[in-house]
Amino acid sequence: DSGVTQTPKHLITATGQRVTLRCSPRSGDLSVYWYQQSLDQGLQFLIQYYNGEERAKGNILERFSAQQFPDLHSELNLSSLELGDSALYFCASSSYERETGWADTQYFGPGTRLTVL
């Protein structure tokens, strides 16, 4: 167990709908990353937040948005859903590891499997 939680585990919805995926990072982690894993495009970075602020954007569609709240949990909002948005969406979190000196190793949640029908 990585300590990162994601809800829901599975989501089935229809085209054109909007869904919200939720992520709670490991205790104390300030950074949250969102990734999409699809069969045709592999694992792709979507967006990063650090302590409530957007830090980096990857291949995130304009129909997608995210935010990180004061309690550090994050939500990924997907709207006007299309069949091609069906994928596994991962959240990862990271922080400085005092014991090892490693900074920013990303630990992944179990993912949310989105199916758009």
Place this chain on the structure above:
Amino acid sequence: AQTVTQSQPEMSVQEAETVTLSCTYDTSESDYYLFWYKQPPSRQMILVIRQEAYKQQNATENRFSVNFQKAAKSFSLKISDSQLGDAAMYFCAYRSPFSSGSARQLTFGSGTQLTVLP
């Protein structure tokens, strides 16, 4: 932009034997970080091992070790005494250093599906 290549889509190994998964990457940065993640059938992404590019010593974690060849931009994963539980998709990943100003996201390879034969 950095790219990560895993040229072996599938590999198989006999239980208790050793297997090596290949990974190459392309970067113009001199300092960076490399990772191997494992994705079993549960689909959870699990960190296996990590390596800092400035360290010449290869990282090891129990039965897992890497062969890091910086000049060749190669980062292979060796699994010794393979176990049935090692069966999974393995992803190699690259991350830029903080100093580069680049974003800290992971760039992943396409993965190698490892089958462990009893």
